[in-house]
Amino acid sequence: MEGAGRPELLIGWQNGRPIPGEKRKKRMNELKKIENELINKAVKGDGKAFDKLIRKYDRQIMNLLLNILKNEDDASDAYQNTFIKVYNSLGQFNRESSFYTWVYRIAVNTAYSFYSKRPDHAEFDEEIHSSKETQDFQIAGELELSDEEKREMVKKEIEKLSLQQKTVVYMKSFEGMKFKEIAEAMSLNEGTVKKYFFRAVENIKNNIEI
Amino acid sequence: MSDIKDKIFDLVFDEIESSDEKKSILKAVESDPELKKYYNTLKKERSLLNSDAFESASEDLLERNREKLSASISDENKKINFSEIFNIYGRKFLQYAAVILLTFYATMYHFSGSGIPGQNKSEPTVSELKTGAIPYQNVAVVSGESIYGDIDMSKYKVENLRIDESGDEITIDFNVSTNKVIKGSKNDPAIINTLKYLVENENNAGVKLKTLKAMDQSTDSRFKETLVKTMLKDADALIRRKAMKMLADQIKEKDVREALFQVVLNDKDETNRIEALSMLEESDAAYAGKAVKSVSTENSEYFRFKAEEMNENNEKGK
Numbered sequence: 273m274e275g276a277g278r279p280e281l282l283i284g285w286q287n288g289r290p291i292p293g294e295k296r297k298k299r300m301n302e303l304k305k306i307e308n309e310l311i312n313k314a315v316k317g318d319g320k321a322f323d324k325l326i327r328k329y330d331r332q333i334m335n336l337l338l339n340i341l342k343n344e345d346d347a348s349d350a351y352q353n354t355f356i357k358v359y360n361s362l363g364q365f366n367r368e369s370s371f372y373t374w375v376y377r378i379a380v381n382t383a384y385s386f387y388s389k390r391p392d393h394a395e396f397d398e399e400i401h402s403s404k405e406t407q408d409f410q411i412a413g414e415l416e417l418s419d420e421e422k423r424e425m426v427k428k429e430i431e432k433l434s435l436q437q438k439t440v441v442y443m444k445s446f447e448g449m450k451f452k453e454i455a456e457a458m459s460l461n462e463g464t465v466k467k468y469f470f471r472a473v474e475n476i477k478n479n480i481e482i
Numbered sequence: 483m484s485d486i487k488d489k490i491f492d493l494v495f496d497e498i499e500s501s502d503e504k505k506s507i508l509k510a511v512e513s514d515p516e517l518k519k520y521y522n523t524l525k526k527e528r529s530l531l532n533s534d535a536f537e538s539a540s541e542d543l544l545e546r547n548r549e550k551l552s553a554s555i556s557d558e559n560k561k562i563n564f565s566e567i568f569n570i571y572g573r574k575f576l577q578y579a580a581v582i583l584l585t586f587y588a589t590m591y592h593f594s595g596s597g598i599p600g601q602n603k604s605e606p607t608v609s610e611l612k613t614g615a616i617p618y619q620n621v622a623v624v625s626g627e628s629i630y631g632d633i634d635m636s637k638y639k640v641e642n643l644r645i646d647e648s649g650d651e652i653t654i655d656f657n658v659s660t661n662k663v664i665k666g667s668k669n670d671p672a673i674i675n676t677l678k679y680l681v682e683n684e685n686n687a688g689v690k691l692k693t694l695k696a697m698d699q700s701t702d703s704r705f706k707e708t709l710v711k712t713m714l715k716d717a718d719a720l721i722r723r724k725a726m727k728m729l730a731d732q733i734k735e736k737d738v739r740e741a742l743f744q745v746v747l748n749d750k751d752e753t754n755r756i757e758a759l760s761m762l763e764e765s766d767a768a769y770a771g772k773a774v775k776s777v778s779t780e781n782s783e784y785f786r787f788k789a790e791e792m793n794e795n796n797e798k799g800k
Contacts, residue, residue, distance in 0.1 A: 319555050327548070334539040334547065344543060351547045352554060359555055426535045436753060444495065445531035451497060459720065460753065461727070463760050470491070471787060473527045 307371050315362050322362075326355055329372050332447055333379045339442045340383040340435065350386045354379045369456070376457035380439060387435060429476040437472040440465055486510055487520060494524040668700045678708045681725075687718045694724050706732060710741045719751035726757060733765040746773040759788065 307328075313321030333354060337347040357378050365374055430438060439458065443449045451469070455462040486507075492498050493507045511521045638658035646653045666673045677700075680693040694712075697705050705728075712725035726745060732738045745758035755777070762770035774788045 319552065322555060323548075323552060326551075330548065331539060331544060334544055335537065338537045338539055342537070347539075348543070348547050348550075352551055355551050356554055423534050426530050430535060434752070441531060442536060445528075446536045448496065451495075459723070461757065461760070464753065464756055466491075467756065467760075469495075473531070476530060477523075477527050 308367060311362060311365065311367075311371065314359070322359060326358070326375075329375055330355070332372075333375065335446065336376070336379055336439075336442060337383050339446070340380075340439060341386055342431075346386050346390075350379070350382045353386075354382045357382065370453070373453050373456040376443075377459060380458055383439075384435065426476060429479050430472075433472050433475065434468075436460075437468045437475075440468040441472045444469055486517065490517065490521050491524060494521065494528050669702060674700075674702055674704050678705065681708055681712055687721055690716075690718070690721050691724060694721070694728060698728050706735075706738070710738065714741055714744060719749075719754055722749065722751070723754050723757060726754065726761070730761060733761055739766065739769060743769070743773050746770075747776055755785070759785075 307325065310321045310325040314325055330351070334347060334351055337350045337354070338344070341347045341350060354375070358375055361378075365371065430441060433441065436458070440454055443454045443457065444451070449457070451462050451465050454460075455465045458465065460468075489498070489503075489507050490511060493504060498504055498507070511517045638660045641657045641659055642655075644653075644655040646655070664672055664676050677693050677697050681690055681697070684690050684693070690712075697709070709725045709729050713722050713729065716722045716725065722745075726742070729738050729742075733742070739762065742758045742762050746755050746762065749755050749758065759770055759773060762773060774785060777785050
């Protein structure tokens, strides 16, 4: 998919793979330094510095919003709200924690808030599984499927996950984040995040019978 | 999941960095057909969830939003902060206004030859004028009067100002706020009571979270009751969750465990129910089992899974 792929600047990752050991640590420190300088400038009202700062992560944030909200207009509004909130609260950001998980947390909360305001939104935490559709997929699963067909089925199954499961699956599988980072970004404990992911993967697997 | 299966799961989903650990897990996988099967299943699952399964923002969408954001940020910087202007200029004006008022009043008094101010109760005393405690109708315009109704504006910050004009009428709508400082040790009753009050009564979730964080740094047992109440009754799921996490250290206490049991049963937020169950499981598996039994019939995939898992474990136990 065009434009897809893991974030090049996501701390600790490169070319879709985690950067190993010492190299990773060094890279993290370098990025943290640059990031802190940009934050300092942005706090003082330097719009350009803020622009540079957010360009490191805004693609991931937009992807996250698109995958949660499934609508470009809502994702765009949520994007604007997220970064205005980030800008206005930069002074309160605790430098000891990770900037990008902090931004993620704001984005996740904004997306959930948009989601819950939709008139047709399903119960926030409900697991959404239609038995009919599941049956259809199970039948389809018994046939030989092309990669494209399989991908479409997985997409549809992801759609049916609960909001939290969907978020965890997205952050883990698309962004390559660690469970610990996801937990931080979602204000949950690591065990809960793992459980969400595990259950989500189980659901997807069971319904398409791999 | 058993410990080794946990590790296999972590390995497949890139949670393990140490190459030695990776090797030792793979060795275990190779030596046990059941583990190998599990490993292969996870690998298949992982391959399903590749990046193609997700939406990705187009360059055009991203650029449009970047431009819009850039304009919004520039507007944010230009926004006039009314309360700051009031603090700088308004207060200065009020200081001068008091002097002008006193001078004006003294002049009037000198030329009118009337008695001592304050003797006539329809007029204010000098001290009343100094503090601006009573509006003096005759010189209200000259003084730049700071009192409206019963609010002494000079003591407050003006926020969220909105001015609407309609014909001859003008409506000035604003909030006022003032600063209070309460200082004391972490065990000071004034500090404890203020924190408790804020968590229990404040409407703003951000303020509540900040207050809970302050409570988190204290070990005072007087917070327990407030935390339990917040965990059970707060309208905001995130606040309830934060209070719940803060009770983790006191999970051995009966009332805390019973409250967590209630969360598992009744909280409207599934995440909170799962968190509460995880906490109970870590402290008292049997008690957690009882909780799961009570909720297993509800429409939650997760709790159904937990109930099944527990039944399987019981069967194995037999």
